[in-house]
Amino acid sequence: MKEIIKSYVKRNFLNICILTLFLFIGLILGVVYINNINVENKNDILSLVDSITKFIREKKEYSISEKFEILKNTFFRNIIIILILGFVSSSIIGIPLIFLIILFKGFSVGCAMSSVIASIGVKSGIIFICSSMLIHNIINISGMYIVALSGISLYKLLLKNREESIRFMILKHMVFLIIAIILCILASLVETFFSNYLIFALKSYI
Secondary structure (H helix, E strand, C coil), X not given: CHHHHHHHHHHCHHHHHHHHHHHHHHHHHHHHHHHHCXXXXXXXXXXXXXXXXXXXXXXXXXXXXXXXXXXXXXXXXXXXXXXXXXXXXXXXXXXXXXXXXXXXXXXXXXXXXXXXXXXXCHHHHHHHHHHHCHHHHHXXXXXXXXXXXXXXXXXXXXXXXXHHHHHHHHHHHHHHHHHHHHHHHHHHHHHHHHHHHHHHHCHHHC
């Protein structure tokens, strides 16, 4: 398994670097956006973050029904992005959209991180981000990368117009999409049952 992953990363290293560049550009744009929006909108965002952190400080943990509601919402939010990415990455015209989706993901994470730090400070913000946002986002972004890289490989074969190879690659693309969906489910479970547990365990530090 280790050799398979190593070989996969080596084959796709350039595309991984490009996707990561777009992710970090989106991240930076998200931070810049939050730091430069007008005072009224910024105050609305900070108030929302304050209400979330206040809720966490005052509550022991989520109830079972609340956890399953969070699980449902996070799953549908993640799966929609994966399915859209899987659809657009299977066509030639969708290739630019792959990079835009990765850019938007970075932007949304950057906005969230910047809002948290601006609201509760750097130290508490880092604790909040690491406990409640980091792990499930890494899993989810890994799934997005798998679909995106498969779509880029399929795009290259479409340009070469190799019919037999294209059929095999489409099947391979579907397999990667299924793997990404599994990672999406895992990310939702981690966010609901681990990240939320962790943030309540560390609530005295935020």
